[in-house]
Amino acid sequence: MSDNTIPPSADAAARRTKNSRAVQLLARGGYVASGVLHVLVAWLAVQLALGQPEGQADESGAFRTLAQMPGGEVVLWAVAVGFAALAVWQLLTAAVGVPNAGNQAGERAKSAAKGVLYAALAVSGVRAAQGTGGSGSSEESMTARVLEMPGGPLLVGAGGLAIVAVGVYHVVKGARKKFLRDLTGTGGGSVGQVVVRLGQVGYVAKGVALGVVGGLIVAAAVTTDPAQAGGLDEALRTMRDQPFGTALLIVIGLGIGAFGGYSFARARFARL
Incomplete structure (x- = not known):
C-alpha cells in the first residue's frame, strides 16, 4: 500500500x-x-x-x-x-x-x-x-446556530480568527509574490508584468476583505450577537461606512477586479 x-x-x-x-x-x-x-x-x-x-x-x-x-x-x-x-x-x-x-x-x-x-x-x-x-444572510443564521451550542462563542471566535488568518495569508502571498509558485510562467514581457501586478493587487485586496469578514465574526462571538456577523457584502458595507470609506471601498473593489483578471491569466498559466 x-x-x-x-x-x-x-x-x-x-x-x-x-x-x-x-x-x-x-x-x-x-x-x-x-x-x-x-x-x-x-x-x-x-x-x-x-x-x-x-x-x-x-x-x-x-x-x-x-x-x-x-x-x-x-x-x-x-x-x-x-x-x-x-x-x-x-x-x-x-x-x-x-x-x-x-x-x-x-x-x-x-x-x-x-x-x-x-x-x-x-x-x-x-x-x-x-x-x-x-x-438571506446565511452567515448570520449559521452563526446564530453555533452560538447556541455549548462553547459556541469560542467556536465562532475561532472560526473568525481562522478567516482573519486566511486574509493575512492572502495579503502576504500578494505582497511577496508567492502566488508565482502557482504558475508555470506569466507570458513574459509586458504581459508578464501585468499578470504579476494583477496578482499582487488582487491577493492584497482580497486578503483585506477576508480580514474584515473574520473581524465581523469575531465581533459576533464577543458580543454573542449573530447580527454582528456577515459575509463579504456586510464586510464591504462596513468599509464603506468608515471615514474615507467610499474611496477605500472603490480601491478594494478594483483590487477584487484585479484578482479576477489574475484568475483569467491563471487559467492559462496555472501549474496543474
Whole structure:
C-alpha cells in the first residue's frame, strides 16, 4: 500500500484522472469561472461605494447578476461546471499529494479545503441557474446556530480568527509574490508584468476583505450577537461606512477586479 494509505489501484486511477488533459482543461475553466465571479463582485462593490447598489456585493449577488443577463443561464451552467471541475481536481490533489512539496499534510489539507469551497460555488451556480438561489444572510443564521451550542462563542471566535488568518495569508502571498509558485510562467514581457501586478493587487485586496469578514465574526462571538456577523457584502458595507470609506471601498473593489483578471491569466498559466 502507498504511503498515503490509498490502495495502489485507486491511487493510480486518481493520478491518471488528475493528470488527464480533459480534467486539466476543465479545471482551467474553473479559473475562468473564478475570474468572472470576482469581476462581477468588483462591479457590485464599486456600485455599492457609489451609492448605487444593484445587489449584494458577494458571490450570491454575482450569481444573481449573471442570471439576469441575456444568456445568463448558459453562462451560469458553464461557471458551475468550471467550479465543479476545479473542485474535483483539488480533491484529487488532496488524495494523491502535491509533487515535490515539503509539507505534504499541509498541502493536502489546503487542497481539500479549496475543493470543498469550489464545490460549494458549483452548487451555488447550479441553484442560481435553476432560479432557486436564496438571498438571506446565511452567515448570520449559521452563526446564530453555533452560538447556541455549548462553547459556541469560542467556536465562532475561532472560526473568525481562522478567516482573519486566511486574509493575512492572502495579503502576504500578494505582497511577496508567492502566488508565482502557482504558475508555470506569466507570458513574459509586458504581459508578464501585468499578470504579476494583477496578482499582487488582487491577493492584497482580497486578503483585506477576508480580514474584515473574520473581524465581523469575531465581533459576533464577543458580543454573542449573530447580527454582528456577515459575509463579504456586510464586510464591504462596513468599509464603506468608515471615514474615507467610499474611496477605500472603490480601491478594494478594483483590487477584487484585479484578482479576477489574475484568475483569467491563471487559467492559462496555472501549474496543474
